[in-house]
Amino acid sequence: MRCRSSSSSAGAGAISFGSSTLSVVDSHFLTNALSEADSDRILVLIRLKGGNDGLNSIVPLYDFDLYANKRPKIHIPQNNLIKLNDDFGVPDFMGNLDPLWKEGAMKVIHGVGYENQNLSHFKSSEIWATTSKDSYVNSGWLGRYYEEKYMDYMTNPPEKPLAVQIGSGGDLIFNGDLTSYAFSVSSPQRLKKVAENGTLFDTQISSDNLHGDQVAFLREASNTTFRYASIINDAYDTSNDYDAYQDNSFDLQMSLVSRFIKGGLGTKVYMVTLGGFDTHANQPTRHEILMRRLSDAIKTFYDDLDEFGIADKVLSMTFSEFGRRVAENGSSGTDHGSAAPIMLFGPALRGSGFIGKALATSLSKNGFLANVLTTKRINARPIWMLSNVNVFEFTNDQISISKAVQGSDVVVNLVGRLHSKKGYPWGKDFDEAHVKLVQNMVMACNDQNIKEIIHVSALGVSESAPSEYLRSKYAAEKILEEFKGNSVILRPSVVFGPGDSFMNFFAKIQKYSPIMPMALTKTQFQPIYINDLIEIILRCVNMIKKKKIDTYECVGPEIFTLYEIIKFSGIYSGRKAMVIPLPKFIGLIQAFILEKMPGPTLMSRDNIASMSIPSIASKNKELVFKLEKPTSIHKVAPKFLSKSN
Numbered sequence: 001m002r003c004r005s006s007s008s009s010a011g012a013g014a015i016s017f018g019s020s021t022l023s024v025v026d027s028h029f030l031t032n033a034l035s036e037a038d039s040d041r042i043l044v045l046i047r048l049k050g051g052n053d054g055l056n057s058i059v060p061l062y063d064f065d066l067y068a069n070k071r072p073k074i075h076i077p078q079n080n081l082i083k084l085n086d087d088f089g090v091p092d093f094m095g096n097l098d099p100l101w102k103e104g105a106m107k108v109i110h111g112v113g114y115e116n117q118n119l120s121h122f123k124s125s126e127i128w129a130t131t132s133k134d135s136y137v138n139s140g141w142l143g144r145y146y147e148e149k150y151m152d153y154m155t156n157p158p159e160k161p162l163a164v165q166i167g168s169g170g171d172l173i174f175n176g177d178l179t180s181y182a183f184s185v186s187s188p189q190r191l192k193k194v195a196e197n198g199t200l201f202d203t204q205i206s207s208d209n210l211h212g213d214q215v216a217f218l219r220e221a222s223n224t225t226f227r228y229a230s231i232i233n234d235a236y237d238t239s240n241d242y243d244a245y246q247d248n249s250f251d252l253q254m255s256l257v258s259r260f261i262k263g264g265l266g267t268k269v270y271m272v273t274l275g276g277f278d279t280h281a282n283q284p285t286r287h288e289i290l291m292r293r294l295s296d297a298i299k300t301f302y303d304d305l306d307e308f309g310i311a312d313k314v315l316s317m318t319f320s321e322f323g324r325r326v327a328e329n330g331s332s333g334t335d336h337g338s339a340a341p342i343m344l345f346g347p348a349l350r351g352s353g354f355i356g357k358a359l360a361t362s363l364s365k366n367g368f369l370a371n372v373l374t375t376k377r378i379n380a381r382p383i384w385m386l387s388n389v390n391v392f393e394f395t396n397d398q399i400s401i402s403k404a405v406q407g408s409d410v411v412v413n414l415v416g417r418l419h420s421k422k423g424y425p426w427g428k429d430f431d432e433a434h435v436k437l438v439q440n441m442v443m444a445c446n447d448q449n450i451k452e453i454i455h456v457s458a459l460g461v462s463e464s465a466p467s468e469y470l471r472s473k474y475a476a477e478k479i480l481e482e483f484k485g486n487s488v489i490l491r492p493s494v495v496f497g498p499g500d501s502f503m504n505f506f507a508k509i510q511k512y513s514p515i516m517p518m519a520l521t522k523t524q525f526q527p528i529y530i531n532d533l534i535e536i537i538l539r540c541v542n543m544i545k546k547k548k549i550d551t552y553e554c555v556g557p558e559i560f561t562l563y564e565i566i567k568f569s570g571i572y573s574g575r576k577a578m579v580i581p582l583p584k585f586i587g588l589i590q591a592f593i594l595e596k597m598p599g600p601t602l603m604s605r606d607n608i609a610s611m612s613i614p615s616i617a618s619k620n621k622e623l624v625f626k627l628e629k630p631t632s633i634h635k636v637a638p639k640f641l642s643k644s645n
Contacts, residue, residue, distance in 0.1 A: 041348075044257060044270045044316040045173075048294070050121070050277030053324040054340035056287055057094075058108050062087040062596075070327045074283050074334070084108075087596060093292045096299035105302070105347045113339030117322055121278070124321040129172035140173035142269065147176035154179065160266035161228040166253045171271060182271070183228045235263030242304035250274045250293055254301045262308050277320060281331035294318075298345050306347075316345040354499055355414055355456070355530065362534050364388055396437050401444035410541050411445055412454040413438065418469070419604050426468035426475070427606075434472040435479070442483045454488045454540050455480060459526075459553060459615045461491065467609035480549060488540045490533075490625070492554035493615040494565075496633060497530030498640040503633075506566045507573035507641050516570075517580045519587020519608060521563035526555035526616040529631035536625050552625035555617045557632055562611070568633060572641040584608065 059076050060067050061083065068075045081089035082098050088108070090097060100106040118124045118133070127133055129140045139147070146153070146162050163174050163182035174182035239262035245251040253272040260267060274294055279286050298316065305311040323340030369388050394400040405411055415437055420427030426434075438455070445453060461474040480487045496503050510516060536554055543550075560568070563579055570576040582590075591605045617624050 042261060042268055042270070042314045044272065044314060046294075046316055046318045047171075047271065047273045048277050048290075048318055048320040049273050049275040050279070050320070051322045051324060051336055052277045052318075052320040052340055053279060053283065053287060053334050054110075055324070055326065056091070056283070057291060058084075058110070058341045058343075059089045059091065060087065061089050067326075071334075072328070073332050074328045090295075091288070091291065093288050094295040096295040100299065100302070100345060103347070105345060105349055107344045107349050109342045109344070111339040112319075112342045113322065117338040119322060119336040121321055126172060128319065128321055129175075138172075138175065139177055140171070140175045143172075143174050143176040143181055146174075146181040147178070150181075153181070157227070160231060162267065163269040163271065164232070164257075164260060164265075164267050165271040166256050173271065182269075183232065232260065232265060235260050235265035237263070239263035242300070242307070244300045244303065246293075246296060246300075248293060251297045251300070254297045255304075258301060258304045261305065261310065261314065279324070280329065280333040280335060283328075283333040302345065302347070312347040314346055315348050318343045354497075354501065355495060355533065357499075358497070358530050359412070359414075359534050359537060360389055362538065366538075396432070396440060398440045398443045398447070401440050402447050405441075405444055405450055406448050408448070408450055410452040410454060411441065411450055412456070412537060412541075413441060414456045416456075416458075416473075418607065420468065420606070422468065422606070426472035430468055430472035434476045438476040438479045442479055446482075446484050449485075451485045452488070452541070452543075453480065453483055453485065454490065454537060456537075457489055457491045459491045459493050459555075459617075460610065460613050465610075466612055467606045469606055469610055477551075487549045488543065489549065489551040490536060490540070490554050491551065492528050492533055493526045493556070493617075494528070495530055495533055496527045496637065500530065502527075503565065503569045503637060503641060506569035507575070510566075510570040510573065510575045510577035514577050515580060516566055516577045517582050517586075517590075518562065518566065519582040519584050519590070520611045521561060521566070521579065521581040523562045523611050524559050524614040524616050525562065525565060526559050527565070527633060528554050528556045529633075529636060532556070532627055532631050535627065551623060553617050553623050554625050555630075557630040559616050560633070565633075568637060569641060572638040574642060584612065 055067060055071075056074065056076055059081055061078075061081070064078060076091045080092050082092055082095055083089045084098075084101055090101075097106055114127065114133075118127060130137045131141045142163065150158060150162070161183040165171060165174065165182045165184045171182070174180050236256075236259050239259040241255065242258060245255045250272070257270045257272065260270070274290060276286065276290055301316070302311050302314075305314055319342055320340055323337040324334035325337040327334075329335050367388065394404045415433055417429050417433040420429030420431075423431070441453070455477070457473050457477055458470065461470045461477065463471065463474055465471050465474065477489055480489065494502050506516070533554055536552075563581065566579050567576070587608050588605050591603045591608050594603045595605065
């Protein structure tokens with residue numbers, strides 16, 4: 001058997017196993033970035049010190065005339081912009097970010113700030129670090145977390161530094177009430193000097209020392225610093241330089257972070273600083289230098305990590321104390337403003353294919369040979385290391401697919417998209433992923449005399465379904481009638497499990513908001529556990545046919561409303577929020593706004609249309625694929641939600 005994967009601009013992936021092919025759908029970028037918080041995940045905080053001008057970083061194409069009128073001298077001309085989507089672009093001097101965006105390894109969150117923005121550099125930086133406007137709060141959000149988790153930090157510190165800050169002094173973010181939990185270093189030369197010359201002090205103080213407690217505290221702090229200096233130096237010396245970095249302070253910081261990561265330091269949080277963003281005057285020249293430096297360094301950093309095979313483990317995030325005003329001032333600059341965009345970088349934003357990764361893992365454990373095919377091999381990185389799994393690239397055409405499935409007995413198709421631009425009878429993206437790919441797959445399978453196709457569709461598909469997604473999925477099913485072999489169509493309800501984009505998503509949202517406004521909360525779902533769906537797929541391989549096309553609904557043992565699922569997600573993750581039901585028309589307005597935001601769509605109006613009909617088993621019991629012991633949400637969700645969130 002074989003396995004293969006196909007990936008379109010939607011992020012679809014596929015697997016072909018010895019005699020079968022599988023394609024998968026990636027989950028949403030934000031869920032992917034926040035989920036699977038394994039011990040090897042790393043966060044790099046990039047501080048743009050001084051107040052970055054967001055409007056000249058991520059330029060609004062949707063209202064370009066107003067933007068240009070407010071900034072007659074400092075706006076970025078349209079012919080100097082690289083289009084990200086219909087609404088936003090970046091200056092051409094940030095061109096190194098364009099491939100990251102196109103690969104799904106860059107996302108933008110607009111308008112990030114807080115109410116009644118303080119325009120003081122120092123106070124606003126303090127608010128960002130403490131997450132509080134109260135002057136008496138002197139600890140940072142990460143410092144408070146570490147202080148609670150490592151209560152004996154001074155006497156029994158962790159083996160590896162919890163955080164490393166490079167390029168400037170300690171930041172309040174890492175401060176607890178007693179100490180800072182970050183190791184600060186300004187350069188590799190300084191780091192080496194500390195590591196080589198630091199000495200460990202004896203913390204045992206004689207009983208007659210009047211200041212024994214205070215001295216012991218200071219010595220313990222020094223001991224921790226020097227221990228970490230030595231460990232950091234070991235990680236630095238274990239790894240090698242990547243010679244593509246440029247000769248400037250910011251590139252040096254990113255190079256250091258890369259070396260520590262590659263050297264196995266084990267630190268989970270890094271912070272670097274790029275200063276100079278207080279552009280009250282001569283902004284065009286100054287800002288271009290800074291943003292070019294940022295974009296070039298980010299591209300080099302991920303090329304560096306990718307060459308080492310660990311780019312998908314690292315998420316980077318920019319932030320600044322505030323943004324700049326919309327209108328330019330009289331000095332060809334901008335004054336202090338309020339909210340600004342946050343940029344996120346890293347292959348982890350793309351995800352890996354929830355169902356496909358699970359199937360590939362199962363095939364590997366059961367000794368199958370799996371060939372995973374994808375339009376971008378890097379998208380299947382999470383399964384590279386599985387035994388008996390090979391990853392290849394292919395294109396969505398009959399010839400390429402025919403070569404990919406050659407020698408197989410069974411082809412399993414999981415390719416799908418959740419969002420598409422609107423169109424008749426369904427959007428272009430739905431047509432490419434759901435209809436044309438299936439057409440090419442069926443012709444390829446006929447050409448190669450494939451015996452069986454297992455096609456994963458969705459509950460609720462029909463020719464007259466209210467959503468384009470469901471109608472295009474139904475069209476794909478009809479194409480299977482042209483297949484000369486036998487077909488199995490599986491129609492699952494919502495699939496849940498570790499790393500899913502459903503329950504994990506609702507859990508993450510409740511982490512950041514005590515209120516969850518949601519439309520269609522009464523819609524019913526019959527969620528199926530990921531391992532149960534994988535078991536069904538494997539049982540369908542070479543299954544004895546009753547007819548040319550068998551269709552089965554794949555559901556779990558229980559029916560829940562959307563409201564109940566959201567509540568379970570909050571309870572089991574330990575952060576229960578108040579769910580506020582909204583009318584459908586309000587949900588459509590929300591979805592419309594989200595459709596206009598840059599990056600992959602979080603929610604669309606078509607999603608709302610899909611959710612307007614129940615995702616539960618039909619009354620015809622013959623259609624339901626029955627497992628002996630289907631898995632309940634209540635059995636597994638508490639474990640994976642509490643662990644990953």
